Amino acid sequence: MNVKTFRSSHFDLAVDTIGDADLRQLMRWMARVPRLTMDLETRRFEAAWADWLGVKHSVMCNSGSSANLLMYAALESAGRAGRKKVVVPATGWVTTITPAIQLGWQPIMCGSDPRTFGLDLDRLETILKKERPDVVMLVHVLGVPNDMTRILALQAKYKFEIIEDCCASHGSLHAGRKVGAFGCLSSFSFYYGHHMSTVEGGVVATSDPKLREHLLMQRSHGWLKDLPKADANRIMRRYGFDPFHAPFLFYTTGYNLRPTDISAKIGQIQLRHLNATIRRRVRNHRIYQQRIEGCVGFQHAHPGDVVSSISFCAVADSSRARRRIVEALDRYKIDTRIFTAGNLGRHPFWMDRYGRFTCPVADRLFDGGFFLPNNQSLRPDDVHAVCDVVLNAASKARG
Ligand SMILES: Cc1ncc(COP(=O)(O)O)c(C=O)c1O
Structure with missing residues (x-):
């Protein structure tokens, strides 16, 4: 040797991806005594992330696992989970799968492809024919993209929603397109040791406005407060509420999976x-x-x-x-x-x-x-x- x-x-x-210069920038921002709970910096980070990925929206949260949970919960509350049958991968991460169990879905495990270690697509097609699942959850294992071209062809044939766990694959490309821009929803983790970090943190990306609404509600108690005003007003009118109820009107069941503006500020610095x-x-x-x-x-x-x-x-x-x-x-x-x-x-x-x-x-x-x-x-x-x-x-x- x-x-x-x-x-x-x-x-x-x-x-760590967070270096001295990043921390100094963070401290300069902190010295201005900003608001630290989720607010403007989170919205700025979300816009920057969507722009980087090439999708319309993103919703930041407090971990990649929370991002996975949000994807399942938003699909369900938006009425897009059908009978809640979901294909999950044998190779990936535990919280790629566990939200399905926690939410009472029916997970069907699919074996792994010998080359990418992602979904075995022959096996997937057999499951699609036999089980007619509503959703396919996939992981780009350690950054190696699944063959999304073939998965999209299967989607056209068998009709199912694709959700992508990209928690460890920031910036990988399939056919020149970033992973995370193929499914109706995709998740990323910003934990230490990942491609970028917000200490703890994660994000869900989507180009679907309805799913975005549900992500925003699921992230914060199920309330309407974080929706764009026009969308919140539309729902309030539908239920006959007067605007005084706005701050605490709960449309769906939800969680508190919010990030802080500190994480979002670090995220903006890291994104550079x-x-x-x-x-x-x-x-x-x-x-x-x-x-x-x-x-x-x-x-x-x-x-x-x-x-x-x-x-x-x-x-x-x-x-x-x-x-x-x-x-x-x-x-x-x-x-x-x-x-x-x-x-x-x-x-x-x-x-x-x-x-x-x-x-x-x-x-x-x-x-x-x-x-x-x-x-x-x-x-x-x-x-x-x-x-x-x-x-x-x-x-x-x-x-
Ligand atoms: C594929 C995958 N999904 C989800 C996660 C969970 O992310 P987090 O640690 O931010 O909860 C990880 C963590 O490494 C992961 O590799």
Whole structure:
């Protein structure tokens, strides 16, 4: 192994995107003693996010998980969830699925595609034919886009709503279009270690005005107060309320999932670095792909797609081989971790309700998947050094 290229520093999976200059900007704003609860800065951030993504609206909230919950809740209260049958992915994150269970929907788990680790689209079509679900929830796993062209063709044929969990895929592109701009709703997380951070935070994006109304109500107690005045007045007139009721008129059941204006201000500052961060993550991801081809498994995007990954997912041949590689990474102080959930259908929250879900790809991730660092602080040399360690350990594990 070429250890000369290896710096003995610690390569973290995640590093903070909020730097000193960002904090100083935040403090200058705070010195003006602004309002800190959700208000003008949140609306400014929402407009900037929608503009960045290329959709009409966005609704900020306090986490990516809350954003997922809001997507389900808004679809339901807008009357767009039908019989509440939803396809959910075996590979993704737990809160991609759990709001469906909490809200009493019927989740149908779909296995994972061997290349993208997103939805297995042959399997999806079988489910669509047999179960006629109303909604398909998908995750662009670790930034690798699903084949949205084919999913849109399936949507045209079988008629269902698409909701996209993009919590770890900011800036990835399918057919030149950002993920999150395909479904009727899409969610993003701004937690530490993601492409940008608002400390805790998330957002839902949509171009559908009715869904936006429902997101706004679901985010704040189910009240009308956050709707544009004309929309609130329209509903008030429909129910015969006089305007004095306006602040506390509850149209639907809802939550309190609001962000603060502090998070929104940080979000505006962070958004200025986002494209540069994405460029570095895309570059690093490509280096990993080129270097470790044939040594360990990894995700392959649809030709021409751009992958802005949050971490690079590698897959060893077996749990034993993974252990050998992980030990080598530990020796060189390279942060690694199990591939998030692997197969979500093998976790108690799912198995205890619906039985164990098996799928060859998700099971392979469960047994052999692990993360390699990709973040904006890593230079090409760093990524090459990590690859050297993996290549060396994988060949020893085989030999
Ligand atoms: C795919 C996916 N969905 C949802 C979430 C949840 O986001 P948060 O931690 O902001 O709740 C994550 C978190 O990493 C994620 O990776």
